[in-house]
Amino acid sequence: MDYILHGYWRSSATYRVRIALNLKQIPYRYVPVHLVKEGGEQYSADYTALNPAQLVPTLINEAEDVMLNQSLSIIEYLDETVPDICPLIPSHxxxxxxxxxxxxxxxxxxxxxxxxxxxxxxxxxxxxxxxxxxxxxxxxxxxxxxxxxxxxxxxxxxxxxxxxxxxxxxxxxxxxxxxxxxxxxxxxxxxxxxxxxxxxxxxxxxxxxxxxxxxxx
Amino acid sequence: MDYILHGYWRSSATYRVRIALNLKQIPYRYVPVHLVKEGGEQYSADYTALNPAQLVPTLINEAEDVMLNQSLSIIEYLDETVPDICPLIPSHxxxxxxxxxxxxxxxxxxxxxxxxxxxxxxxxxxxxxxxxxxxxxxxxxxxxxxxxxxxxxxxxxxxxxxxxxxxxxxxxxxxxxxxxxxxxxxxxxxxxxxxxxxxxxxxxxxxxxxxxxxxxx
The missing domain is CATH 1.20.1050.10 (Glutathione S-transferase Yfyf (Class Pi); Chain A, domain 2)
Structure with missing residues (x-):
């Protein structure tokens, strides 16, 4: 599975990316980042290395060696990567x-x-x-x-x-x-x-x- | 002049669109919306009809009969409308x-x-x-x-x-x-x-x- 989504169940931005991945029929592995537990796992050194903004989500596409933040940007990337399944941005x-x-x-x-x-x-x-x-x-x-x-x-x-x-x-x-x-x-x-x-x-x-x-x- | 930009001098989002219009060499008419005076002109009935969110900027392109809000969306629209001058989004x-x-x-x-x-x-x-x-x-x-x-x-x-x-x-x-x-x-x-x-x-x-x-x- 090439795609890994780091996120949190209740995070609205993570939720958007999950919807987009599903609509585009892209299988992915989900890695929870607990925003509350122990002061917030997003502040850990490991996660900060992935995303210095210490926010979720972060999407990794291992096939392209790509690591992306910002849900809207991620979703447009998915839309441009898999353009033929459920286009999310119109053509005009x-x-x-x-x-x-x-x-x-x-x-x-x-x-x-x-x-x-x-x-x-x-x-x-x-x-x-x-x-x-x-x-x-x-x-x-x-x-x-x-x-x-x-x-x-x-x-x-x-x-x-x-x-x-x-x-x-x-x-x-x-x-x-x-x-x-x-x-x-x-x-x-x-x-x-x-x-x-x-x-x-x-x-x-x-x-x-x-x-x-x-x-x- | 086809383009009209409704905005405020100190609004960060309006400032972004002004930069983009200049980089794309698109002439435009600037219509100030004073965000402070008299409780804020963005709340007037006239401006609310243009932009129900009562936020600046709003860009109008009279040639296409288009009225747009949200600075990032406006800038991508300008980039797609005038793709040959100073592209602001890379191709890959x-x-x-x-x-x-x-x-x-x-x-x-x-x-x-x-x-x-x-x-x-x-x-x-x-x-x-x-x-x-x-x-x-x-x-x-x-x-x-x-x-x-x-x-x-x-x-x-x-x-x-x-x-x-x-x-x-x-x-x-x-x-x-x-x-x-x-x-x-x-x-x-x-x-x-x-x-x-x-x-x-x-x-x-x-x-x-x-x-x-x-x-x-």
Whole structure:
């Protein structure tokens, strides 16, 4: 098996890459990096050598001697490496830009502000309690989904863009998973919820679910 | 002039797009969206209609009737639209992934956590004062640059990737500009600093500088 994915079951960015690997029908070995246990395995010397940012995921393709970080970059690499199975980026320039932008609406403007290390920094730096942290997370997820729900009104079909799964869906599903954890009321987002359900009906998404991973607790 | 860029002089994401437009030699009209004045012009009904996320930048290409958000997505669109002038994404799959990943190290893992709306939320939600906000910003910029400086040791030349300007440099320069505003000690980062200086020697970067914009104060 050429591909090795270092990640964490609940990490949204790792979840995206698992979905993409499954959609592209690429077999891979999954190596858990526990973000909480013993202060976080991502800070170990071994993992830091793989990924100096001490973040997950890291993807290794041994056949090409390639080691990559950043989920969106990894997914585009997979898409360019296996272009014929379930293309995740459309072929037309303008459509490509729209799909990437929606993915980045999530991967740049939502997830980084509500991920584990930022929530921990709020606890450490500002004595934020559980309620504060939940309010913070909800605020950014609601802000992001309000905007995405509007964008989807002009373009969505069965999935974010018409009737094909794309990078946008690969990012949307883990973000909805997180939103539910934070107690966001998803009934405010009928289009996002419909697309989430349509994705979850696919095997590739089910197998990538956090609870289906070997390191889930 | 077909291209219209809605942005803000000090916005890091707008700064990236200005650099890219200049490098690609694409003339454009700049429409300032003041992020502070009167509670923020990005929240106006007119701007929200352009960009429901109420973030800058938004790029319009009237010739194609295209309206795009997200700086990285916009820059890849420009690169695919004008491929022959100063390519910002390399042609080989693996190199493409590395350039995108470094850009995303900045655009996903650094900038979103220290941008204006997050710093304002710290003030509003956690009574953060100026010192708290500065410490928060420094923390994430230092964390990000520590990791990027290490990555650059294996690959950097005159620019982040060898001797050609890429998407990574287009993201790096605005982040260094921000780091200086936050008082980060850049002598810790000799490679980043050298690349920053090499970029700043180019006309395209100089013309994109925040202080060179019509809305700079």
């Amino acid at each position: 320039r303008v459509e490509r830009a729209r799909v990437r932008a929606l993915a980045q609406d999530i991967a740049c403007d939502m997830q980084p502000i509500v991920n584990l290390r930022v929530l921990n920094a709020l606890r450490d730096g500002f004595q934020a309690n559980d309620d504060d942290v939940k309010r913070w997370a909800q605020k950014w997820v609601v802000k992001g989904f309000d905007s995405i729900e509007k964008r989807l009104q002009t373009q969505a079909g069965k999935f974010c863009f018409d009737f094909n799964v794309s990078l946008a869906d690969v990012c949307l599903v883990p973000q909805v998973y997180n939103a539910k954890r934070f107690g966001v009321d998803m009934t405010m987002y009928p289009l996002i919820s419909k697309i989430y359900d349509n994705c979850q009906a696919l095997d590739a998404f089910q197998k990538a679910a956090p609870e289906a991973q070997s390191d889930a607790i | 799959r693996v190199e493409r992934a590395r350039v995108r990943a470094l850009a995303q190290d900045i655009a996903c893992d650094m900038q979103p956590i220290v941008n204006l709306r997050v710093l304002n939320a710290l003030r509003d939600g956690f009574q953060a004062n100026d010192d708290d906000v500065k410490r928060w910003a420094q923390k994430w910029v230092v964390k990000g640059f520590d990791s990027i400086e290490k990555r650059l040791q294996t690959q950097a030349g005159k620019f982040c990737f060898d001797f050609n300007v890429s998407l990574a440099d287009v993201c790096l320069v605005p982040q260094v500009y921000n780091a200086k505003r936050f008082g980060v000690d850049m002598t810790m980062y000799p490679l980043i600093s050298k690349i920053y200086d090499n970029c700043q020697a180019l006309d395209a970067f100089q013309k994109a500088a925040p202080e060179a914009q019509s809305d700079a104060i």
